[in-house]
Amino acid sequence: MTTLTATATAHPNIAFIKYWGNQDDPLRLPSNGSISMNLGGLTTQTRVTFDSHLPEDILDLNGVRQGGQFLKRVTTHLNLVRGIRGLAIHAHILSENNFPTGSGIASSASAFAALTLAATTALGLQMGEKDLSRIARRGSGSACRSIPGGFVEWTAGSNDRDSFAFSIASPEFWDLTDCIAILEPDHKKIGSTEGHSLAKTSPLQAARVEDAERRLEICREAIQKRDFAELAEIIELDSTMMHAVMMTSTPPLFYWNPATLQLLKTVIAWRKSGLPVAASVDAGPNVHVICETSAAASVAKRLSGIPEVKEVLLSQPGGPAVLK
Numbered sequence: 001m002t003t004l005t006a007t008a009t010a011h012p013n014i015a016f017i018k019y020w021g022n023q024d025d026p027l028r029l030p031s032n033g034s035i036s037m038n039l040g041g042l043t044t045q046t047r048v049t050f051d052s053h054l055p056e057d058i059l060d061l062n063g064v065r066q067g068g069q070f071l072k073r074v075t076t077h078l079n080l081v082r083g084i085r086g087l088a089i090h091a092h093i094l095s096e097n098n099f100p101t102g103s104g105i106a107s108s109a110s111a112f113a114a115l116t117l118a119a120t121t122a123l124g125l126q127m128g129e130k131d132l133s134r135i136a137r138r139g140s141g142s143a144c145r146s147i148p149g150g151f152v153e154w155t156a157g158s159n160d161r162d163s164f165a166f167s168i169a170s171p172e173f174w175d176l177t178d179c180i181a182i183l184e185p186d187h188k189k190i191g192s193t194e195g196h197s198l199a200k201t202s203p204l205q206a207a208r209v210e211d212a213e214r215r216l217e218i219c220r221e222a223i224q225k226r227d228f229a230e231l232a233e234i235i236e237l238d239s240t241m242m243h244a245v246m247m248t249s250t251p252p253l254f255y256w257n258p259a260t261l262q263l264l265k266t267v268i269a270w271r272k273s274g275l276p277v278a279a280s281v282d283a284g285p286n287v288h289v290i291c292e293t294s295a296a297a298s299v300a301k302r303l304s305g306i307p308e309v310k311e312v313l314l315s316q317p318g319g320p321a322v323l324k
Helices: 068-087 107-122 129-139 141-146 192-201 205-210 212-225 228-246 258-272 293-304
Strands: 003-010 013-019 022-024 032-040 043-051 059-061 064-066 091-097 151-155 164-169 177-180 276-281 288-293 313-316
Touching: 003 107, 003 177, 013 141, 013 212, 013 228, 013 276, 013 293, 032 141, 032 212, 043 107, 043 192, 043 212, 059 068, 064 068, 064 228, 068 129, 091 276, 107 129, 107 141, 129 141, 129 164, 141 164, 151 212, 164 212, 177 212, 192 205, 192 228, 205 212, 205 228, 212 228, 228 258, 228 276, 258 276, 258 288, 288 293, 293 313
Parallel strands: 059 091
Antiparallel strands: 003 043, 013 032, 032 151, 043 091, 059 064, 151 164, 177 288, 177 313, 276 288
16 A cells, blocks of 8 residues: 655735736646735645545545535646656545635635645655746646745746746735735635636737736835835736726626725725725635735724625735645
């Protein structure tokens, strides 16, 4: 009997400059580069046990046995790792999130980052951060950004070798807090993978991609200078541009609900009144309210007072994917 096991944890991330649309779907090569912040305190913990007695892969997510597309996607990713090692041995995967799954808080990013680190380690593959990021990208594009720590940039590249993520600032570099306003905790009906494939059908996508390098440079400099005002403007612009593409795709994707739009307007009003705060929305209705940590208590209190906000999760910059 052969049993090989390892456990890893990883954080989801919030993209300041978004990833939406691929130049190559199978390889998940993005249409443009992106910049994100890992979300400390929010974690996926995944244990992978390869066992020669197993007739097929088994996936337990948050204590529930999974099948269908969830299992298929994990098996496809494990096949990639098994192919590198030259082994054909099935695995039992136990994965737990301490935050809502599939609701636009990048659970697939932390999931495939943790799965990649645990699976490669269990099979004895010694890999550096760059190659781990490349492999994680194949499972979920944004997962490549959850391998490094802190503030992370993902270079789009043009092939499997040069599309990877790397840290541009440590978690301690800038004391920011993401106050995540949970409006809908349930799993979204249309996942990001399906959405990415629709991006090219929007007449706005080409303009969004063409302007991406300019937005990346502004965001990168804002982080390096710790310039919150500059960061706020660019992340709100980028988020709105992505959702404009979604809304003008065929068929259109409407992730926002009325409470999402109202909260976006509210955050802008708060900032005009002097509160250092900005909003960003990933592929879901929930709103990431980024602020300087000195304002986090005030922001969280205000958010909690909004009837449509079911829960507020607080997260500061998180570290890299690590073994347990």
